[in-house]
Amino acid sequence: MEKEVKRVKMIVAYDGTNYKGWQVQPNGITIEEVLNRHLSSLLGEEITVTGASRTDSGVHSLGNVAIFDTTTRMPADKISFALNQRLPEDIVVQDSCEVPADWHPRYQNSRKTYEYRILNRTFRMPTRRLDTYFYHHSLDVEKMSRAAVYLEGEHDFKSFCAVNAQVKTTVRTIYACSVTKADDIITIRVTGNGFLYNMVRIIAGTLIQVGGGQIEPEQIEQILAARDREAAGPTAPAHGLTMMGIEYMEEKDIDTQGVV
Template sequence: MKKRVKLIVAYDGTAYHGWQVQPNAVTVEGVLNEKLTGLLGEEITVTGASRTDAGVHSLGNVAVFDTETRIPADKISYALNQRLPEDIVVQDSAEVPADFHPRFTDSRKTYEYRILNRRFPIPTLRHDTYFYYRPLDVEAMKEAAGYLVGEHDFKSFCTVGAQVETTVRTIYDLTVTKEENVIKIRVTGNGFLYNMVRILAGTLISVGIHEREPEDMTRVLAACDRTAAGPTAPACGLTMVGISYETKKQ
């Protein structure tokens, strides 16, 4: 009898061409499919909640798969981690209802973008933190972030050509904090457009160096034009923190 198993997956995305399976490229999804197929002795294809880009990291991406294995769902994580490379670790495995879908179930996703803001890089932070040497005005970035909270059309913050039904999204929380030399941009929303968080980060950085004023965010949103926003910040600074689902749907 088939059952649906949910995985919470953490990974360092440095060595991968993103989440989604691609021909002739090593991806997180591809590795999971391969190792699960070997472990369970049946062809396994996982479905992920977030198709993170090349170089993007995760502390809690969610994936599901269907299996006929007799191994208890909560034990699969232990067995799978024995087969996975050290830069992918399943944090939890659990059985979920057969109709649970990680992308189409109401959820809140949280991402964090980290910036090392100092004169010189720190080698140990190079994989998960974007080094930026120009001094950033964190207070201005905080003020700008406030304009982006709420339901808006985020077309200006989406890579041109992305195939989506609507570019309207809701940001529930967007904070900018600094601890020593590391600035953290943390955002929680009901969903994100292609490269949206990295464009948000790049735009806030442009505010931080006073290339634009915090109140310009209103104009950027209204423009619905990618060229109105700032650059796309590098992938290495972005980490998916986690996803919370509506309890009643699980």
């Protein structure tokens, strides 16, 4: 008698400092590799997880979503508790549950939210070195906020995509893009239906140039229209970026270009 296969969904938080990103690769340890190894050991079968977002080396997450198929009799909601006993302290599964066999985190209509955090002060703060980008020149947050509004809506974000990224379309929808400051931390928060390779980090690098006076807020329109990576600002360092989470929507609620 064949064992019944079930699909388990997990919400995974991690500090990406010590990892070469999410996806398994030969040149270093990754989040996916660690999850595969410990799940396989825990459940006594070969497990391969699939993540919603393949975050880059050094990028953090509070709510990446992953699935895997298993024949274990362990209840899906108990897997998170058992797995967290085995995982290193910089990876923690926040929740696990069973989902339909055809549910896939990359092919659902969704809203993803990222935050890019900048430590904007004269000197570094050692306790924030891993999750903020230190920038000592004063930044004009009001200008950055005005520029961010131009990114909202459906646009061709080719100017904000790494060169040679392999995607069917560079059109994406940004539902909200804001810039706020609390004490010495400037937070760029972006919610969209999907993001191109390095897109949020290029948005951050461009908005930093706006805040520093090299680019005027109104020039964002020209940068978008150029559809040229050279038109936008630099790619901000990975360690300032955190994937905040993914909200899955009903088909009728939201259109999507596909997520990456």
